[in-house]
Amino acid sequence: MSEFKELWPDGPIFSYSERGFALGMDSVLLSDFADRGNFSRAADLGCGTGFLLVSLLYNNPKLSAVGAEINKSAALSAEENIRANSFDDRCEIICSDLRNYKEIFAPGSFDLVLCNPPYFKKGCGYSASDEKTKIAREDLHLDLDEICFCASYICKNRGSFCMVMRTERLSETICTLSKHRLEPKRLRFIAKDEKTAPKLFLIEARLNAGVGLSVLPNLYLYDKNGDYSPEYRRIYHLEV
Known part of the structure; x- marks a missing residue:
């Protein structure tokens, strides 16, 4: 039986089931970046065990959502986490290959789409021995171009697509988003501290939006004393 714990004091509960994947810092930061409280319907492409969905549904009582996940055990864990928080009347988990997105989603049906995608291209040298980790790390089933095409297909006009990616793929990401009419609007780099170069970035693009990108201040994880930063x-x- 799954063991549920609060994600934060008096917050939603979540099970770190062995069937799914570990909750990563990048998902937590993406949730905060995307959660601006003015969306009505959201989709998580490759939802894993459902953290992004649980967090967004908890903070936005009027939000409805759909999560798609190819890994059966992770999808089952996501369903458990959704039910445990009584969000099952507002959220559906679909276990399917995202390459079938036209069968999973109606076109133009979401004003927020999220994705924490595999960071590495297939065969790039960052492979893993087990299939579950390999799928999470490499774009074996869906590459960046396919993810952006899927997001543009299911986004409403001027809808938002938020994702996290490694900095060495920034140029590729911006070009691919623009190719699919997803105009980058907000960009934020994530760094360990002020002395360390960023390794990740968060980006929001909007379908058919005008040109104009806001680069936000860097998000530092630690302060100059080596303690967690206020943000x-x-x-x-x-507790601050």
């Missing part, structure tokens, strides 16, 4: 503590609901 990290806010995002993780730690």
